[in-house]
Amino acid sequence: MSEPKLMKGNEAIAEAAIQAGCRYFFGYPITPQNELPEYMARRLPEVGGVYLQAESEVSAINMVYGAAGAGGRVMTSSSSPGISLMQEGISYLAGAELPCVLVNIVRGGPGLGGIHAAQSDYFQATKGGGHGDYRLLVLAPGSVQETVDLLQEAFDLADKYRNPVMLLGDAVLGQMMEAVRLPRDLDEPLPPPPPPESKVWATTGAVNRSRNVINSLYIEPERLEKHNWHIQEKYRRMEAEEVRYEAVQVDDAGTVVVAYGTTARIARTAVDEARRQGLKAGLFRPISLYPFPYQALREAAGRARRVLVVEMSCGQMLDDVRLAVGERCPVEFYGRPGGNIPTPQEVLDRIAGKGGEAK
Amino acid sequence: MTTVVAQRPKSLSDVVMNYCPGCTHGIIHRLVAEAIDALDARERTIGVASVGCSVFAYNYFECDMQQASHGRAPAVATGIKRVLPDRLVFTYQGDGDLASIGAAEIVHAAARGENITVIFVNNANYGMTGGQMAPTTLLGQKTTTTPLGRDPKTDGFPIRMAEMLATLQGPAYIARVSVHSPQAVKQAGDAIKKAFRLQAEGKGFTLIEVLSTCPTNWGLAPNQALKWLVENLIPFYPLGEFKKEEGGA
Ligand SMILES: Cc1ncc(C[n+]2csc(CCOP(=O)(O)OP(=O)(O)O)c2C)c(N)n1
Numbered sequence: 001m002s003e004p005k006l007m008k009g010n011e012a013i014a015e016a017a018i019q020a021g022c023r024y025f026f027g028y029p030i031t032p033q034n035e036l037p038e039y040m041a042r043r044l045p046e047v048g049g050v051y052l053q054a055e056s057e058v059s060a061i062n063m064v065y066g067a068a069g070a071g072g073r074v075m076t077s078s079s080s081p082g083i084s085l086m087q088e089g090i091s092y093l094a095g096a097e098l099p100c101v102l103v104n105i106v107r108g109g110p111g112l113g114g115i116h117a118a119q120s121d122y123f124q125a126t127k128g129g130g131h132g133d134y135r136l137l138v139l140a141p142g143s144v145q146e147t148v149d150l151l152q153e154a155f156d157l158a159d160k161y162r163n164p165v166m167l168l169g170d171a172v173l174g175q176m177m178e179a180v181r182l183p184r185d186l187d188e189p190l191p192p193p194p195p196p197e198s199k200v201w202a203t204t205g206a207v208n209r210s211r212n213v214i215n216s217l218y219i220e221p222e223r224l225e226k227h228n229w230h231i232q233e234k235y236r237r238m239e240a241e242e243v244r245y246e247a248v249q250v251d252d253a254g255t256v257v258v259a260y261g262t263t264a265r266i267a268r269t270a271v272d273e274a275r276r277q278g279l280k281a282g283l284f285r286p287i288s289l290y291p292f293p294y295q296a297l298r299e300a301a302g303r304a305r306r307v308l309v310v311e312m313s314c315g316q317m318l319d320d321v322r323l324a325v326g327e328r329c330p331v332e333f334y335g336r337p338g339g340n341i342p343t344p345q346e347v348l349d350r351i352a353g354k355g356g357e358a359k
Numbered sequence: 360m361t362t363v364v365a366q367r368p369k370s371l372s373d374v375v376m377n378y379c380p381g382c383t384h385g386i387i388h389r390l391v392a393e394a395i396d397a398l399d400a401r402e403r404t405i406g407v408a409s410v411g412c413s414v415f416a417y418n419y420f421e422c423d424m425q426q427a428s429h430g431r432a433p434a435v436a437t438g439i440k441r442v443l444p445d446r447l448v449f450t451y452q453g454d455g456d457l458a459s460i461g462a463a464e465i466v467h468a469a470a471r472g473e474n475i476t477v478i479f480v481n482n483a484n485y486g487m488t489g490g491q492m493a494p495t496t497l498l499g500q501k502t503t504t505t506p507l508g509r510d511p512k513t514d515g516f517p518i519r520m521a522e523m524l525a526t527l528q529g530p531a532y533i534a535r536v537s538v539h540s541p542q543a544v545k546q547a548g549d550a551i552k553k554a555f556r557l558q559a560e561g562k563g564f565t566l567i568e569v570l571s572t573c574p575t576n577w578g579l580a581p582n583q584a585l586k587w588l589v590e591n592l593i594p595f596y597p598l599g600e601f602k603k604e605e606g607g608a
């Protein structure tokens with residue numbers, strides 16, 4: 001572990017990715033994530049890696065495809081409109097079963113929207129996003145430190161499942177400076193990443209083996225169906241093995257607040273204040289958004305009087321919370337769409353049953 | 360004693376290809392495979408198949424292959440080459456794929472001088488989807504989406520990709536060839552070999568545009584299709600070398 005260092009979220013993500021063995025980055029500028037590729041452009045050449053500014057996000061994601069297929073540990077980052085543009089490529093990555101890490105520092109939409117924090121890409125991230133029946137493994141860190149901690153895992157999970165992993169952040173997380181501990185100090189030498197040939201399926205050249213093919217085309221219906229069941233089986237395994245969440249004071253909570261990422265920090269402040277005021281509130285924070293922690297939330301909701309979902313969107317994770325809670329108790333919602341962040345007081349008012357209709 | 364005078368290149372798979380009778384995609388495949396063999400490079404070559412009639416090229420070349428989304432083969436090849444700079448990387452793309460949906464990717468791969476070889480098959484229409492207009496469709500040429508012939512007032516003008524890309528500093532070698540006769544096939548083979556050799560020498564981006572027939576969608580018998588190519592495509596798409604080894608990364 002390094003000494004604590006004050007770092008901007010975007011830069012901490014870049015450094016943590018490099019320390020996790022990432023040596024290839026392809027991207028296209030977009031606010032509010034520019035510090036991430038800029039850091040990569042400085043740092044990757046120092047460690048023998050490749051930074052390349054693509055001509056578009058479409059191109060960037062297809063460079064990721066080529067590099068992942070060639071056995072490289074590779075990532076890209078962007079923000080909402082850019083991630084929209086990448087969707088065909090992401091679908092191909094999932095179809096061809098290629099590991100990579102995608103970072104979405106979410107900003108407000110729709111359209112050009114704005115450059116401030118939002119959580120309105122939840123549906124796109126967790127339900128597939130592009131065409132076809134596929135899922136990304138989606139991790140939503142709640143602090144810069146947690147982002148750093150999750151990155152090594154993100155790359156390892158991508159390799160384990162041969163599937164893209166998305167880190168879903170937002171403009172606050174990307175722009176905020178916090179003290180972080182990285183796995184290593186910045187001047188510590190990094191171990192060389194495993195060679196591309198260590199991925200036996202990768203297209204590294206057909207030396208002493210039959211040729212490898214990276215492909216998502218199955219023109220015969222029987223083979224396409226078989227392939228789809230095969231990737232579905234991976235998603236079922238993720239659902240069984242990769243659920244991550246944090247539950248704070250939910251055991252005796254009358255009101256369970258459900259929030260992720262930056263919003264969960266705001267909700268945490270509100271929950272702590274509610275407790276001080278004698279209100280029994282708790283926080284349930286999904287960390288893996290896909291797979292969503294349905295079972296754990298169902299149990300927490302089973303003991304509660306009500307569930308309050310707070311998001312920086314008009315209600316997207318809300319659908320998954322409703323699926324988890326069912327008829328066990330009422331599910332209320334407080335959200336503000338991209339750009340403006342719910343305040344702890346606003347959340348506290350909702351916990352206290354004040355504040356009128358959920359916005 | 361028997362002497363082998365011709366045989367299947369090692370880099371070409373022993374499978375039945377899906378191309379229509381008389382389609383020249385197959386000849387071009389063979390030339391690419393021969394160029395790889397000439398460098399004894401089958402085991403260190405990675406090919407990128409695009410979207411079009413040649414999509415199954417990943418089954419036809421006996422080297423490692425990736426299949427790219429429509430138009431993005433140069434980006435995919437870039438990703439591969441940046442991870443494996445000492446391997447040979449090539450794309451095989453149609454004219455709809457390269458000159459229309461993938462126009463940005465090819466221009467920027469060329470501008471970067473990306474050290475890859477692009478085989479660009481120009482048959483003046485979208486073969487796979489049933490013969491629609493391509494960016495390379497000639498003025499007056501009838502396709503399923505220009506039923507009265509391509510009209511520049513509504514459909515714009517065809518693009519000479521080889522000439523356009525040759526204006527960039529990045530490329531090391533750009534040539535246009537054809538496969539309508541044994542002599543043309545020989546010249547095409549030489550150009551493709553040269554492109555692969557330059558890549559092996561690290562000279563930078565190389566692209567060979569190959570004029571090719573689509574008898575099925577042109578509505579012509581194979582021999583008539585070859586004649587149509589000579590009489591119509593070559594006058595508008597002249598054969599020759601447009602860029603020779605200056606730039607390159
Ligand atoms: C994003 C996307 N758009 C459209 C298509 C449909 N499509 C498949 S092949 C093709 C045209 C290919 O034509 P060309 O590149 O000229 O190759 P040819 O078939 O003539 O060899 C199109 C439009 C697709 N697969 N993906």
Ligand code: SF4
Pocket residue numbers: 377378379381382383384412482486487572573574575576
């Ligand atoms: S449709 Fe045209 S390009 Fe495609 S295989 Fe048939 S003849 Fe060749």
